[in-house]
Amino acid sequence: MSKFAKKKKGMPAISTASLPDIVFMLLFFFMVTTVMRETDPLIDVRVPTATEVQKLERKNLVSYIYVGKPKMKYRAKYGNTDKIQLNDKFADVSDIKSFILAERASKREEEIPYMTTSIKADEEANMGIISDIKIELRDINALKINYATHKGTDPRKELNN
Amino acid sequence: MARRDTPEINAGSMADIAFLLLIFFLVTTTMDVTTGISRKLPEKPPKDAPPPPKIKERNIFEVTINRNNMLFVEGSIMNVKDLRDAAKKFIDNGGGTITDGTEKNDCSYCEGDKDPNSSDNPSKAIISLQNDRGTSYKTYIAVQNELVAAYSEIRDRFSLKKYGRHFEELNADQQKVVKDAYPQIISEAEPNKS
Numbered sequence: 001m002s003k004f005a006k007k008k009k010g011m012p013a014i015s016t017a018s019l020p021d022i023v024f025m026l027l028f029f030f031m032v033t034t035v036m037r038e039t040d041p042l043i044d045v046r047v048p049t050a051t052e053v054q055k056l057e058r059k060n061l062v063s064y065i066y067v068g069k070p071k072m073k074y075r076a077k078y079g080n081t082d083k084i085q086l087n088d089k090f091a092d093v094s095d096i097k098s099f100i101l102a103e104r105a106s107k108r109e110e111e112i113p114y115m116t117t118s119i120k121a122d123e124e125a126n127m128g129i130i131s132d133i134k135i136e137l138r139d140i141n142a143l144k145i146n147y148a149t150h151k152g153t154d155p156r157k158e159l160n161n
Numbered sequence: 162m163a164r165r166d167t168p169e170i171n172a173g174s175m176a177d178i179a180f181l182l183l184i185f186f187l188v189t190t191t192m193d194v195t196t197g198i199s200r201k202l203p204e205k206p207p208k209d210a211p212p213p214p215k216i217k218e219r220n221i222f223e224v225t226i227n228r229n230n231m232l233f234v235e236g237s238i239m240n241v242k243d244l245r246d247a248a249k250k251f252i253d254n255g256g257g258t259i260t261d262g263t264e265k266n267d268c269s270y271c272e273g274d275k276d277p278n279s280s281d282n283p284s285k286a287i288i289s290l291q292n293d294r295g296t297s298y299k300t301y302i303a304v305q306n307e308l309v310a311a312y313s314e315i316r317d318r319f320s321l322k323k324y325g326r327h328f329e330e331l332n333a334d335q336q337k338v339v340k341d342a343y344p345q346i347i348s349e350a351e352p353n354k355s
Binding site: 016017019020023024026027030031033034047048050051052053054055056059062067116118121122123124125126127128130131134135137138139141142143144145146147148149150151 | 172173175176179180182183186187189190195196197198199200201202203204205292293294295296297298299301302303305306309310313349351
């Protein structure tokens with residue numbers, strides 16, 4: 001009897017039985033909100049800021065075209081000029097058509113009119129390459145485009161200061 | 162009685178498994194929201210398309226950006242920060258008169274100067290944006306942003322006057338009315354070769 005009594009005097013262990021529940025709750029939250037990173041950026045992109053930005057809805061219907069200078073570690077191989085990245089590799093302007101067609105083929109037919117092409121271009125990029133992309137997109141009738149920008153302060157205020 | 166003998170499964174490692182999965186999803190998650198300026202490209206004209214109708218000079222607001230990122234509006238140099246007000250003035254001019262031709266040409270809701278040398282009404286006012294291949298993307302986006310801002314400020318003002326609410330708070334039908342009153346017409350020419 002005395003033995004039992006002694007044991008009870010010690011600090012009771014904190015029950016960790018509900019720990020899995022808490023962790024599972026977090027897990028489900030992240031599972032639901034997660035969007036898998038599909039591409040590895042090969043290009044340094046600092047998108048410009050603008051005030052009139054809109055959120056892109058329906059992310060699964062957005063195809064991304066990255067434009068900018070290759071990251072440092074790729075510069076030796078791919079040079080220092082503006083490049084286009086589609087999916088996981090560097091591409092040429094002429095590859096855009098097949099890229100968009102492949103994107104279209106992977107979507108359901110009724111979703112195709114809602115497909116958007118988001119151009120994520122570095123602010124240092126030249127308009128020449130962007131115009132080439134736009135002409136390609138127009139040729140293939142992918143007319144909804146979006147220039148990726150951060151929501152920023154009014155550029156006029158920055159200029160005034 | 163036999164049921165009592167069933168050994169309990171040790172759930173102690175459940176937390177570890179869940180943690181493992183949790184960390185995986187934490188790492189792969191991207192929380193960034195993609196935002197940007199949405200535009201619609203013009204459709205490719207068919208080969209046998211008739212030549213576009215002549216547009217009166219006064220209905221075109223010409224914006225040109227050269228390769229040194231300088232901005233020319235209607236032939237004269239302008240600072241980017243003045244572009245929004247100039248564009249608003251042009252869109253909202255409403256210089257047309259009812260007697261001008263057969264179609265409805267005046268603008269009863271415009272608040273502009275009614276300058277006969279500027280746009281007739283908002284649905285005829287065309288902003289033509291031309292850039293050079295050497296123009297930087299940053300400048301281009303800044304100009305696009307100003308033009309879109311000009312339209313949204315005018316639309317907002319119109320919807321406040323007509324419905325007493327901001328443009329974003331209107332329902333779809335009301336938004337359409339506002340958009341019809343001030344349609345966004347930004348035409349982009351192919352860039353200069355240089």
